[in-house]
Amino acid sequence: MKIIWKRSLLLSIMLFLCVTGLYASDDTPIDTGVTAWMLTSTALVLLMIPGLAMFYGGLVRSKNVLGTIMHSYVAMGIISILWVVVGYSMSFGSNVLGGFFGWNKDYFFLKGIDTNVLEAGVPEYVFSMFQGKFAIITPALIAGAFAERVTFKAYCIFIALWSLLVYNPLCHWVWAADGFLFNLGPKGAIDFAGGTVVHISAGISGLVAALYLGSRRGYPYQVIRPNNLVITMLGAGLLWVGWFGFNAGSSISSGLSTAQALTATQVAAAAGALSWIIIESFHQGKATALGFASGILAGLVAVTPAAGVVQPYGALILGIVASMLCYTAIQVKNRLGYDDSLDAFGIHGIGGIVGALFLSFFIRPSWMKEAAAASSDGTWTIWNQLGIQAIAVIIAIGFTAVMTFIIIFLLNKVVKFKASEDDEMAGLDRSYHGERGYGMLNPS
Amino acid sequence: MKLITAIIREVQLDRVREALIAAEITRITVSRVSGHGQQRIEEMYRGQRIVPDLIPKIRIEIAVNDGFVDITVDAILKSARTNGSGSVGDGKIFITPLEECIRIRTGERGGTAI
Numbered sequence: 001m002k003i004i005w006k007r008s009l010l011l012s013i014m015l016f017l018c019v020t021g022l023y024a025s026d027d028t029p030i031d032t033g034v035t036a037w038m039l040t041s042t043a044l045v046l047l048m049i050p051g052l053a054m055f056y057g058g059l060v061r062s063k064n065v066l067g068t069i070m071h072s073y074v075a076m077g078i079i080s081i082l083w084v085v086v087g088y089s090m091s092f093g094s095n096v097l098g099g100f101f102g103w104n105k106d107y108f109f110l111k112g113i114d115t116n117v118l119e120a121g122v123p124e125y126v127f128s129m130f131q132g133k134f135a136i137i138t139p140a141l142i143a144g145a146f147a148e149r150v151t152f153k154a155y156c157i158f159i160a161l162w163s164l165l166v167y168n169p170l171c172h173w174v175w176a177a178d179g180f181l182f183n184l185g186p187k188g189a190i191d192f193a194g195g196t197v198v199h200i201s202a203g204i205s206g207l208v209a210a211l212y213l214g215s216r217r218g219y220p221y222q223v224i225r226p227n228n229l230v231i232t233m234l235g236a237g238l239l240w241v242g243w244f245g246f247n248a249g250s251s252i253s254s255g256l257s258t259a260q261a262l263t264a265t266q267v268a269a270a271a272g273a274l275s276w277i278i279i280e281s282f283h284q285g286k287a288t289a290l291g292f293a294s295g296i297l298a299g300l301v302a303v304t305p306a307a308g309v310v311q312p313y314g315a316l317i318l319g320i321v322a323s324m325l326c327y328t329a330i331q332v333k334n335r336l337g338y339d340d341s342l343d344a345f346g347i348h349g350i351g352g353i354v355g356a357l358f359l360s361f362f363i364r365p366s367w368m369k370e371a372a373a374a375s376s377d378g379t380w381t382i383w384n385q386l387g388i389q390a391i392a393v394i395i396a397i398g399f400t401a402v403m404t405f406i407i408i409f410l411l412n413k414v415v416k417f418k419a420s421e422d423d424e425m426a427g428l429d430r431s432y433h434g435e436r437g438y439g440m441l442n443p444s
Numbered sequence: 445m446k447l448i449t450a451i452i453r454e455v456q457l458d459r460v461r462e463a464l465i466a467a468e469i470t471r472i473t474v475s476r477v478s479g480h481g482q483q484r485i486e487e488m489y490r491g492q493r494i495v496p497d498l499i500p501k502i503r504i505e506i507a508v509n510d511g512f513v514d515i516t517v518d519a520i521l522k523s524a525r526t527n528g529s530g531s532v533g534d535g536k537i538f539i540t541p542l543e544e545c546i547r548i549r550t551g552e553r554g555g556t557a558i
Contacts (some may be wrong), residue, residue, distance in 0.1 A: 063454075217458070218458070422455075425455060425458045425459065426454075426455035427455075430454075430455065433488075434486075434487055434488035435487060435488060435489065436487070436500075
């Protein structure tokens with residue numbers, strides 16, 4: 001009897017210690033499953049940046065191939081550092097300056113999150129690095145709009161300023177818990193993985209930059225042909241693979257919502273790619289490889305904001321609509337004659353807007369029920385949500401357009417943004433890097 | 445008939461082409477070649493300066509009727525020179541007699557085939 005009593009006392013002490021071990025030090029236990037998937041996603045999103053470098057690199061002339069690839073690579077350097085120093089704090093800290101961006105002194109140099117574990121059971125370092133990859137790829141996307149004609153130095157300063165003044169505030173509004181777009185309407189403006197933050201902002205900024213800087217020398221009279229579509233196709237493939245980290249990782253979990261996002265991503269990419277080559281076959285008579293790659297991107301971009309809320313049939317329709325509208329946008333661009341060199345606006349801008357708006361029609365019923373329950377009068381229709389989405393899109397467009405214009409305008413006063421005519425003719429590789437991308441290939 | 449072969453700097457290709465098109469000389473063949481004359485250039489690889497033995501150049505070949513030789517040569521001279529008065533490495537122009545020219549499609553020969 002005594003022994004039993006002693007045992008149970010021991011057991012209760014042990015239990016007490018265990019329990020206090022769990023809660024007293026306010027350390028959430030690490031969920032290894034979620035953490036493993038988030039680590040994988042972080043690596044997958046990073047893989048998209050070399051993918052983007054290859055995609056863009058293949059589309060320019062051979063004299064600019066390294067310069068264009070460097071536009072993506074140098075972002076991995078500059079933005080990674082900025083993100084650790086202030087970017088994460090500005091994006092995910094609490095509101096300062098009336099919520100224009102966030103700040104948390106623990107996030108400065110990430111010095112206070114050494115042992116933090118998020119509610120989802122993921123070390124905060126992982127979440128911070130995962131989000132950091134988004135911050136890297138966004139300015140790198142803009143480079144497509146002014147490919148082949150900017151100085152390397154000005155580009156580096158531009159993406160640093162853009163990241164601080166456009167990306168971080170926008171990211172804070174849309175994704176931080178106290179961001180004002182995150183709290184618009186009963187369940188917020190829907191931007192699952194970065195339709196407004198990444199694609200609309202990059203596309204619109206690209207358009208503003210392309211219009212401000214003017215076209216490449218000889219455009220559109222001189223034929224400007226891609227130097228290597230093979231690396232472009234490889235790049236598009238890497239982007240598709242990486243996008244699973246981008247979208248499915250954005251669930252910050254490893255469960256049902258991850259699976260839903262993953263499926264929507266695959267369906268939309270396939271639907272976008274197929275519809276692009278079908279449209280092209282009717283319009284131009286041939287199904288091109290570059291068309292297929294463009295369709296993949298259009299579909300992926302459109303499903304990015306939607307991946308968490310649409311079911312496969314919705315993703316399919318989003319992919320088709322995105323390809324139709326992006327294809328049309330590029331035809332219109334050719335008519336208007338402005339030089340968005342690699343169609344950063346045509347694909348990312350238009351695709352992002354299509355996704356952010358049209359997703360309202362395909363939201364899964366359970367989400368709508370939750371939104372209705374959370375709303376003041378207990379009802380919530382797709383038209384209500386469409387209104388919220390439209391507000392978010394318009395704010396993103398207006399804000400990025402104005403800020404990008406101001407940044408380029410001021411930067412251009414200090415450092416010449418556009419390459420000189422001689423530098424442009426000699427090519428970015430020779431002028432700014434002193435190297436050549438290929439050995440002895442014929443000039444293109 | 446003459447065959448004009450010009451060896452020029454890679455970076456001047458756009459300017460030379462534009463000058464030739466402006467002079468209405470549009471039938472040209474361009475290839476990437478390497479060689480060396482008096483010029484030395486430097487390239488950078490991993491922070492090391494390298495002076496290649498063979499320097500990449502562009503070769504342009506143009507077959508013309510005798511009346512067009514001067515126009516073509518002037519266009520190339522004007523556009524291939526760098527730094528205003530020209531510098532070492534701007535290249536050379538060779539003019540050689542052309543015995544025959546045949547258009548494959550029609551079998552035409554001589555001046556009309558050019």
